[in-house]
Amino acid sequence: MTEATQISAEFPFESKYIEVHGSKMHYVDEGSGDPILFLHG
Numbered sequence: 055m056t057e058a059t060q061i062s063a064e065f066p067f068e069s070k071y072i073e074v075h076g077s078k079m080h081y082v083d084e085g086s087g088d089p090i091l092f093l094h095g
Contacts, residue, residue: 067082 067084070081070083071078072081073079
């Protein structure tokens, strides 16, 4: 089992997508508390 597979099994989440200005963006809406936004490029 790869590390990524192991992490996915231990912390399952549902992938969600939204279209913003013609670009499809992935997000995860899980847990409680303040939202966290990660942007990379």
